[in-house]
Amino acid sequence: MSLFWTTHAWIDGRLQDKVLLSVDSQGFWDKIACGVQTPPVDALVLDGYVLPGMVNAHSHAFQRAFVGMTEQRSASPSDNFWSWRDQMYQVALKISPAQLESVATQLYREMLQGGYTQVCEFHYLHHSPDGSPYSDPLEMSWALVRAAKTAGIGLTLLPVLYERAGFEATSLRPDQRRFASSADSVWQMHLAIKQAQHPLVNAGLAIHSLRGASMASIQALHTLVSDADISIHIHISEQTGEVDDCLRVTGARPIEHLASHIPLDVRWQLVHATHASHAEINLVAQSCAALVMCPTTEANLGDGLTDMRYWLDAGIPLAIGSDSHVSRDWREELRWLEYGQRLQLRQRNVLASQANTSVAARLFNAAVQGGGRAAGFNAWGLKVGARADAVVLDASASGLQGVAIDYVLDAYVFGCDKSAVTTVVVAGQCINPIST
Ligand SMILES: [Zn+2]
Numbered sequence: 001m002s003l004f005w006t007t008h009a010w011i012d013g014r015l016q017d018k019v020l021l022s023v024d025s026q027g028f029w030d031k032i033a034c035g036v037q038t039p040p041v042d043a044l045v046l047d048g049y050v051l052p053g054m055v056n057a058h059s060h061a062f063q064r065a066f067v068g069m070t071e072q073r074s075a076s077p078s079d080n081f082w083s084w085r086d087q088m089y090q091v092a093l094k095i096s097p098a099q100l101e102s103v104a105t106q107l108y109r110e111m112l113q114g115g116y117t118q119v120c121e122f123h124y125l126h127h128s129p130d131g132s133p134y135s136d137p138l139e140m141s142w143a144l145v146r147a148a149k150t151a152g153i154g155l156t157l158l159p160v161l162y163e164r165a166g167f168e169a170t171s172l173r174p175d176q177r178r179f180a181s182s183a184d185s186v187w188q189m190h191l192a193i194k195q196a197q198h199p200l201v202n203a204g205l206a207i208h209s210l211r212g213a214s215m216a217s218i219q220a221l222h223t224l225v226s227d228a229d230i231s232i233h234i235h236i237s238e239q240t241g242e243v244d245d246c247l248r249v250t251g252a253r254p255i256e257h258l259a260s261h262i263p264l265d266v267r268w269q270l271v272h273a274t275h276a277s278h279a280e281i282n283l284v285a286q287s288c289a290a291l292v293m294c295p296t297t298e299a300n301l302g303d304g305l306t307d308m309r310y311w312l313d314a315g316i317p318l319a320i321g322s323d324s325h326v327s328r329d330w331r332e333e334l335r336w337l338e339y340g341q342r343l344q345l346r347q348r349n350v351l352a353s354q355a356n357t358s359v360a361a362r363l364f365n366a367a368v369q370g371g372g373r374a375a376g377f378n379a380w381g382l383k384v385g386a387r388a389d390a391v392v393l394d395a396s397a398s399g400l401q402g403v404a405i406d407y408v409l410d411a412y413v414f415g416c417d418k419s420a421v422t423t424v425v426v427a428g429q430c431i432n433p434i435s436t
Contacts, residue, residue, distance in 0.1 A: 003020065003022050006050045009049075029384050050382070053391055058292050059119050059321060060121075060124075062091060065099070070087050097139050115391045115424075117154060117389040118371070119148070121157050127177065152431045156202050159193070162181055162213065208235060215261050218262060243275050253280055272294065278310060290373060291318050313353075331413045368381045397420035
């Protein structure tokens, strides 16, 4: 058991004074008390503002390798998501397990520096570059596990079902050959990850998209999962082209199509959902499924904007992810979630609510809770029963110095240009992300 004490910690949705936190032998919070005026002699004092660790709910680690390499206009007159995707496939076709481990190790360290303590890997890079299976089908997955272990971050591996290149295709394109999988193969991967019992690693499942998997295969996977308590992620409605194709082929919009064939529930995580209609958002709310937004990637790829206020007011859980990793700092995701709405509506503080007038606090609280759920945890944050994760901010950092307590999170999200993270705690263990 270990003890931490701090002058300020984010408990029950706000910074509270003089907090003592106790970690059990398994690395989970077992006691939290506010108003403890002096630290016990055996407590480690965390000097600064202590926040919950954030979950990065959507990551493709290999894409970190070409961040900054696609920001010049290509020969194509219409540089868009699909032309970016062709460039991304060229990286995906080359990367070896050792290279993936190296890229992911750097990325996961950057995530810790940015305040993330858990990452969900939406992992479809299964096979060798020529498309033949590795002798161990999890060769690439274990590279991610080693990277997470080296960096010290928690990892939720989501083996991805990916079997076709479009709604009317029967197979993948040649440059998608490393992704080939079936309902049965991803379920076997899920079971193997669970059985390996690596510390700080858990397993969920993913479906690439409605265009990337047939409804028959999605239903087969859903049957294999049965009532297992795992998170199930899917890219959906990211592009208008996908919505148009879905309408043309099935007669329904993507979320309508999915919900009419699969009984969505709390396990489902809808990634992007940028072009969901209000009727589809209402369907999601009724099903208790959740939303994963990746605002910096969505902006970088020119995806478009969703009606974020409608999603939040419908009470749908929200998580955030860094996806292609143009940013590795959760503050920028929250900032862009709000700024997109401000630019579109020409208003300010759009995503605040009557109950929570701070945009930063409303989004942060939602993303902490929704992130835990996306990563397959029943509890997350600075609360008893959650894994003992935390992030310590330097109270004397430029942008935070002299800020009144009630405005610290607002200042950190909207007015601090550098990460102020000094220490990260994962499962009760302290990590200095600057020196890892
Ligand atoms: Zn993605």
